[in-house]
Amino acid sequence: MAGWLQAKRASALMGQEKYAEALALYEQARAAGNTDERAAYSAACAAALLGKRKDALDWLSHAVQAGFRDVAWMKQDKDLEPLRDDPAFVALAERIPTLPERHPYSTEELKQLFTEDQADRQGPLTPEDWKRISPRDARRRQRVQELLAQGALREAADFLAAGFIFQHGKTLEDYALARQMGAEAAKRGHPSGLWLAAAAWDRWLMHADRPQRFGTQYRGDGPDKAMKLYPVDPSVTDEERARWGFPPLAEIPTGMRMQ
Missing domain, CATH: 1.25.40 (Serine Threonine Protein Phosphatase 5, Tetratricopeptide repeat)
Structure with missing residues (x-):
């Protein structure tokens, strides 16, 4: 996938709590054409932890567009706690269950x-x-x-x-x-x-x-x-x-x- 290396490096930086550096790499990955839902979700977490609510909500929307559907985890994820009272976050959480699975199951x-x-x-x-x-x-x-x-x-x-x-x-x-x-x-x-x-x-x-x-x-x-x-x-x-x-x-x- 395009931008995979930047996304991998960003993920490693997230583990080191270097959120600003990680977010910059996630932005590079997206600019290169990366559409990995996990990368977008992690970028949302990085932005939220940095106090960038608007950017975090944008990344979260991008993750959902790419296929993220785990609304239960999204609601309890401590990284996203600063967003939970935002109307845009609430609306997105309500919309996710109505969306089709990007990768459906047979059973x-x-x-x-x-x-x-x-x-x-x-x-x-x-x-x-x-x-x-x-x-x-x-x-x-x-x-x-x-x-x-x-x-x-x-x-x-x-x-x-x-x-x-x-x-x-x-x-x-x-x-x-x-x-x-x-x-x-x-x-x-x-x-x-x-x-x-x-x-x-x-x-x-x-x-x-x-x-x-x-x-x-x-x-x-x-x-x-x-x-x-x-x-x-x-x-x-x-x-x-x-x-x-x-x-x-x-x-x-x-x-x-x-x-």
Whole structure:
């Protein structure tokens, strides 16, 4: 996608709380023709955090035009809290449910499974939380396996949802399926499919005790929840990463903190 590198760099800056620099890069990405809903939404967050309400609302409208539909998350996102009393924000939140999905699902059940999978991962999570989530993840994987066997997955969004659910599995077989589902989503036109295929590939390699290729995986380092970039295969070039939509290795953060 046009402007992808600027958007990736902006995303990294968002993680470092460098909102002004990130917003400038998001603006460059949009000027280059970038239409990624996630980039536009993140730009709205950056603008809101900088106190630029008008710009934030403009970016949020752009995200919706590009396909953003998660109104529930938009309403609770702390980054957008400065906008919540704005009539334009309220009107946009009311309009989103009336808009068609850019990437529709074949079945409401699969959409609901994905929604539940993502909801289980919102907010700070304790070890006790994960003990409750793990059985739910297992049930979701089992149901998606059944739907896959029945041939119920037809649309790009179906395969992406299935891929994320398998990505949250525990075995090499789960991660292999996640990679396969991500690749199929990408073939069918979903802009997130290629990222998922790459991330699942990296996760498979990490759990097989091999270096990852793209730099998507981090591992915890001690009780303070600090995360370090898992070792990356030095034979994979930045040109190869670029073909998959990733920035140069030198620009990938070597550490991060879990929220």
